[in-house]
Amino acid sequence: MPVDAEKEITRLYKALHSAQDEIGKTYYRWRKVALEFAGDNVKPLDVALRAAEVFGKDIGKSFLPRMNWLKGEEGFMMILGKALAGLWITDGGLATAEKGENPGEIFIKCTRDPWPTWAKEFGVSMEEVALCRERMYQSVLEDVSMFMNIPLKIELEKAISRGQGETVMRLYKTE
Amino acid sequence: MPKTIFEWDYSDYPGAKTYPHLFKPIQIGNLIIPNRIKYTATEENLNGLDGFVTDQGAAYLAQRAKGVVGGLCFMQGVYMDEARMGQGYVGQAAAWDDKFVPGLKRLADAIHDALAVAGIQLMDCGRVGAVDVEYGHGPSAVPQRLRIFRPMKEMTKDEIKAMIQQHVDAAKRGVEAGFDIMEISGIVGYLVSNFVSSYTNRRTDEYGGDIRGRMQAVIEIIQGVKAVIPEDMPLGIRLCAEELLDDVRGNTAEESMESYKIAEEAGVDYISCTLGWQESIYPVISRDIPMGNWIHLAKRAKEHVKVPISMAYRLFKPELPNEKIGAGELDIWEMCRPMIADPLMPKKVLEGKEEEIRHCVACNLCLARLFRDAPMTCYINPICAHEANAEFADPQPAEEEKEIMIVGAGPAGLECAYLAARRGHEVHVYDKRAEIGGTLNEARHAPYGDDELWTCVEYQKVMCEKAGVNFHLGTEVTEELIEEEMPDSVVLATGPIYPGLAVPGGDSDKIVYLADVMSGKADVGKKVVVWGNRKPGIGCALHLAKQGKKVTLVGKDKTAGFDVNPSFKWRYYIYMRQNGIVAYNDCVIEEISDAGIVVKTYDGYRWPINCDTIVLAQREPNESLKKAVQSEGIELFVVGDALIPRNLSSAVHDGYRIGMRI
Numbered sequence A: 001m002p003v004d005a006e007k008e009i010t011r012l013y014k015a016l017h018s019a020q021d022e023i024g025k026t027y028y029r030w031r032k033v034a035l036e037f038a039g040d041n042v043k044p045l046d047v048a049l050r051a052a053e054v055f056g057k058d059i060g061k062s063f064l065p066r067m068n069w070l071k072g073e074e075g076f077m078m079i080l081g082k083a084l085a086g087l088w089i090t091d092g093g094l095a096t097a098e099k100g101e102n103p104g105e106i107f108i109k110c111t112r113d114p115w116p117t118w119a120k121e122f123g124v125s126m127e128e129v130a131l132c133r134e135r136m137y138q139s140v141l142e143d144v145s146m147f148m149n150i151p152l153k154i155e156l157e158k159a160i161s162r163g164q165g166e167t168v169m170r171l172y173k174t175e
Numbered sequence B: 001m002p003k004t005i006f007e008w009d010y011s012d013y014p015g016a017k018t019y020p021h022l023f024k025p026i027q028i029g030n031l032i033i034p035n036r037i038k039y040t041a042t043e044e045n046l047n048g049l050d051g052f053v054t055d056q057g058a059a060y061l062a063q064r065a066k067g068v069v070g071g072l073c074f075m076q077g078v079y080m081d082e083a084r085m086g087q088g089y090v091g092q093a094a095a096w097d098d099k100f101v102p103g104l105k106r107l108a109d110a111i112h113d114a115l116a117v118a119g120i121q122l123m124d125c126g127r128v129g130a131v132d133v134e135y136g137h138g139p140s141a142v143p144q145r146l147r148i149f150r151p152m153k154e155m156t157k158d159e160i161k162a163m164i165q166q167h168v169d170a171a172k173r174g175v176e177a178g179f180d181i182m183e184i185s186g187i188v189g190y191l192v193s194n195f196v197s198s199y200t201n202r203r204t205d206e207y208g209g210d211i212r213g214r215m216q217a218v219i220e221i222i223q224g225v226k227a228v229i230p231e232d233m234p235l236g237i238r239l240c241a242e243e244l245l246d247d248v249r250g251n252t253a254e255e256s257m258e259s260y261k262i263a264e265e266a267g268v269d270y271i272s273c274t275l276g277w278q279e280s281i282y283p284v285i286s287r288d289i290p291m292g293n294w295i296h297l298a299k300r301a302k303e304h305v306k307v308p309i310s311m312a313y314r315l316f317k318p319e320l321p322n323e324k325i326g327a328g329e330l331d332i333w334e335m336c337r338p339m340i341a342d343p344l345m346p347k348k349v350l351e352g353k354e355e356e357i358r359h360c361v362a363c364n365l366c367l368a369r370l371f372r373d374a375p376m377t378c379y380i381n382p383i384c385a386h387e388a389n390a391e392f393a394d395p396q397p398a399e400e401e402k403e404i405m406i407v408g409a410g411p412a413g414l415e416c417a418y419l420a421a422r423r424g425h426e427v428h429v430y431d432k433r434a435e436i437g438g439t440l441n442e443a444r445h446a447p448y449g450d451d452e453l454w455t456c457v458e459y460q461k462v463m464c465e466k467a468g469v470n471f472h473l474g475t476e477v478t479e480e481l482i483e484e485e486m487p488d489s490v491v492l493a494t495g496p497i498y499p500g501l502a503v504p505g506g507d508s509d510k511i512v513y514l515a516d517v518m519s520g521k522a523d524v525g526k527k528v529v530v531w532g533n534r535k536p537g538i539g540c541a542l543h544l545a546k547q548g549k550k551v552t553l554v555g556k557d558k559t560a561g562f563d564v565n566p567s568f569k570w571r572y573y574i575y576m577r578q579n580g581i582v583a584y585n586d587c588v589i590e591e592i593s594d595a596g597i598v599v600k601t602y603d604g605y606r607w608p609i610n611c612d613t614i615v616l617a618q619r620e621p622n623e624s625l626k627k628a629v630q631s632e633g634i635e636l637f638v639v640g641d642a643l644i645p646r647n648l649s650s651a652v653h654d655g656y657r658i659g660m661r662i
Helices: A005-038 A044-066 A072-091 A115-121 A126-148 B014-018 B055-067 B098-113 B157-177 B191-196 B216-228 B253-266 B296-304 B319-326 B337-341 B345-350 B365-370 B411-422 B450-467 B479-485 B514-518 B535-545 B566-578 B626-631 B648-661
Strands: A094-099 A106-112 A152-158 A167-173 B026-028 B031-033 B037-039 B072-078 B117-122 B136-138 B152-154 B181-186 B235-242 B270-275 B309-311 B332-335 B403-407 B426-431 B470-473 B489-492 B511-513 B527-531 B550-554 B582-584 B587-592 B596-601 B606-610 B613-616 B635-638
Touching: A005 A044, A005 A072, A005 A115, A005 B606, A044 A072, A044 A126, A072 A094, A072 A106, A072 A126, A072 A167, A115 A126, A126 A152, A126 A167, B014 B345, B037 B055, B055 B072, B055 B098, B055 B345, B072 B098, B072 B181, B098 B117, B098 B157, B117 B157, B136 B191, B157 B181, B157 B216, B181 B191, B181 B216, B191 B216, B191 B235, B216 B235, B216 B253, B235 B253, B235 B296, B253 B270, B253 B296, B270 B296, B296 B309, B319 B332, B332 B337, B337 B345, B365 B566, B403 B411, B403 B479, B411 B426, B411 B450, B411 B489, B411 B648, B450 B648, B479 B626, B489 B626, B511 B514, B514 B535, B514 B613, B527 B535, B527 B596, B535 B550, B535 B566, B535 B613, B550 B587, B626 B635
Parallel strands: B037 B072, B037 B332, B072 B117, B117 B181, B136 B152, B181 B235, B235 B270, B270 B309, B309 B332, B403 B426, B403 B489, B426 B470, B489 B635, B511 B613, B527 B550, B527 B613, B550 B582
Antiparallel strands: A094 A106, A106 A167, A152 A167, B026 B031, B587 B596, B596 B606
């Protein structure tokens, strides 16, 4: 029986998007559980930021086997930037890593982010989405910085609240 | 006047004439060592979980002590802290209290019983340690690259002082236990190497900074230990000549040589030259690295220090170390894995019985087991870690002598054959091929060092000849032959079968068999699908890719190389990537057409792969002759791939076990 390429690709495409959709929804379902257990005296943003730290820390550890200084500082920063952009892409975003004007400076840009849509569905503020992304990336860099003995920082430069336009983060080395 | 512990005269031995440099004495510190052989400290996870020496551990070491024929035999590295942060292996021996001295003495005595020089190694595993506790300790809390290791805590100055004292106290216990020589381990990511390396030592106090600062703790350990051991007890250290950590900004080669000089200045009597870390991305000791690849590092070390230099690392045969010692580029030939595979290896070299050596195949199964908290085992040596078990180590003559027909002269059949014959049976080995070796005849053509696997068959051949095994090569065993011969027992060691593909197009002339491809008999096109993603399939895929073919590996297993041990598997993944091999795992071939094949994933996706050749490398047990033997009421054993297709190790171990029990 010959392969119907259109049918196979469509099935794969649907499965991929369903899986990506579940990533976001599962996160917000667990967020709800965490807030119920945390009680009324806890700010939801604090819980979400703590979760971002835990995620980031764990993701950072998975980065370490691939860290490589052999291509020098610029090569290293670009590989790291691409790995961070890759996290967004895995979730369904359209993200890139671009070299900045300053040495070792990388801009991570996301032009399509599914997280605000999921957040809206669960009644979560857009501000929380942006701050959690920033905190998660900062936590990723904690172990990377210590491992490579390079002080690294990442900051949110621009966030578009509804997931439209472009979100920009700046990755750089501090002295 | 330097001390001699045991007198050895090698002048009458053939090996001393062939390899004169290996069997001449050397002075280390104030001690004369009769030869240049060293069994280096090797973890084997055979001790109790509380660090006490066991019968198994003592028997394991006693056997290696016999092997060094008067040379250096080291027990494994001991951890020295009660908190067990320095313990890197669940079955590592301990020396943090006087209560361990009797056990250590047992090991020293076992070595002395073989008239060898007894060595003890002090080994805080540092970054690679804390196997049973929450945190490891080190100069700095650098995160672990590999998740199997524990998170790190930075040591305070007091903790560093305490660690140095632990080395000193353990050294005293080593002296009390009766050892003759002592060694500090500073390799592959253990604590001493953590202090030395710029990768893991980020301290700014007196224990960090430049290489001299990073060596400060090591200097204090060396001086502390030296102060408590007798003058005629040499102290050595194992240090990295190259860390191979350039990608994470580890030490340069110059810094490593500087660490050698500093260790020498601090008072060590010899240095064991090592390289690589557990966290290094470069392979160092696996089969894909040519033998002798690293020996130039010993020469470099000798150019920087005056104390003797010893080295292991892919020096599996005596020729090269003999030559390098003669040339003044090395002083002592160290061995670890070669003597795991054959504990009597150097003894056989001395006695001129090199053909009786069971050679290590550098698979690293031994290491893979240690890191998974399992006792040591050897891929190729079924007795390893069973030395205390007489059934394994010294199989007794059979109570009833039998006539045994072994069908198949591959590694499983040969292993069974010589042992059964040695035990008094009359053994007849049949094979339809005209030569011995079974599927290894083809498998050894796979790239990246698989030719070394053939040493297994060479060893077995000699053992069979010595044991008086009868060979009937070029003879296919049939039901009629079995009826005619009517042996007491039959061992089916026929190897696996490679079933065809029961799918539409399964009779395609694109299909060829693995053995024909590996032996060059089959015509193979430019685009090839190899069906079967275990080791034979991987070996074949690499073999073909090396010829410039575009190869796709398709297999039922969830990951490629299910039968390859984890310490080697990563090498194959890299080679597959480098050779452009695409692997579709957890898949089946659904149909074969003129254009190629259709692959179906476990979850039902289908896609076409163009190819002009399909190689069958998927194996299944071989059931033929089983019924014929059983119907005659003959005792039947099935071994190796005929039983369940696995790897060379399983074939050898199966064969041995049946050989010792039949």
